[in-house]
Each structure stands twice: as C-alpha cells, then as structure tokens.
Amino acid sequence: MNPELKQVVGAAIVDDLRSPRSLLAARRSAPEQYAGMWEFPGGKVEPGETCEAALHRELAEELGVEVALGAEITGPLAQGWPLNQSAAMRVWLVQLTAGEPQPLEDHDELRWVRLDSLELAELPWIPADLPIVSAMLQAAGVQNPALQLQRPPREPS
Numbered sequence: 001m002n003p004e005l006k007q008v009v010g011a012a013i014v015d016d017l018r019s020p021r022s023l024l025a026a027r028r029s030a031p032e033q034y035a036g037m038w039e040f041p042g043g044k045v046e047p048g049e050t051c052e053a054a055l056h057r058e059l060a061e062e063l064g065v066e067v068a069l070g071a072e073i074t075g076p077l078a079q080g081w082p083l084n085q086s087a088a089m090r091v092w093l094v095q096l097t098a099g100e101p102q103p104l105e106d107h108d109e110l111r112w113v114r115l116d117s118l119e120l121a122e123l124p125w126i127p128a129d130l131p132i133v134s135a136m137l138q139a140a141g142v143q144n145p146a147l148q149l150q151r152p153p154r155e156p157s
C-alpha cells in the first residue's frame, strides 16, 4: 500500500446485487473542480477506520441510507482505482437495505440509470471513474455499447 495515496471508498449502488440492472449515480455539487460531474457516492477513509466502515458512514452521511456490501470491483492497485496523483478508490457493489436516498451532502442530484442505457454512458462522469463504470458493467454481466464508443481510440501499435 502506498502511504502517499489518500484512500477513498465508493459505492456502486445497484437495484439488486444478484442481478443488477440499474445504478444510482450521484452528481457532485462541490468542489468547483468536480461540480456537475457524476460519481460513485463515498469519500475519504478516516484514520483508524476500515474501508468498509468508511463506506457505511459516508453513505449514511451523504444519502441517509443503510446498505449491504456485495463484491468489490477490484482495481489495478491494492488501493483500488487511481483517481489522481494523490488518491485511489476502492469500490464495492452495494444494495440498499434501509432508507430512501436523498442528496443530503456533497450532491445536488441522484439518479437511477439503467446499466445498458445511453443515459449512463452520456452522464459527464468524473473522468477517472470511466474505467470503474466499465468494470462495474463487466462485473454485472451487462453490455453497454454506448460506453465503449465513448472511450478514446487506442494508439496504433
């Protein structure tokens, strides 16, 4: 684990862990750099806290919900998915167990989007989240051709 990297945790909240069809995407309201972009709800792990505990805490604070964690969507790092120079995020598939999600903190809109929809592909995601969205679809066994089209073409080898 790289102590230089801040640990962030995020939730891919789906309608049904056994057969996911929709995802709850969240639009950030701050900071300015990310405002208006869509993301996985979550946040930074606090000192002495496990990643799983941090995810439960963040979802209670930000959305007012209780959840059950499913499988982790593993990234290329022990700390999950690289976000920027100084942070990486571990992401879990998550299902709601209590509460109706509300944008209580950090977000100004929450939206259920179908995994196979053009809408999911066209949301202005935080760019670092796009590979996570792809991996989440793979984990759910869902194809979204529109999302593949959005990725930049590979350099010719």
Ligand SMILES: Nc1nc2c([nH]c(=O)n2[C@H]2C[C@H](O)[C@@H](COP(=O)(O)OP(=O)(O)OP(=O)(O)O)O2)c(=O)[nH]1
Pocket (backbone or CB within 6 Å): 008, 009, 010, 034, 038, 039, 040, 041, 042, 043, 044, 045, 058, 083, 084, 087, 089, 106, 126, 128, 129
């Ligand atoms: N929660 C979340 N953060 C993301 C995602 N993608 C991404 O690049 N980030 C970045 C934005 C922030 O720089 C950092 C997470 O910080 P945060 O602001 O959500 O953390 P927090 O709720 O603990 O807030 P604070 O302590 O800074 O007030 O990770 C994502 O999908 N979800």
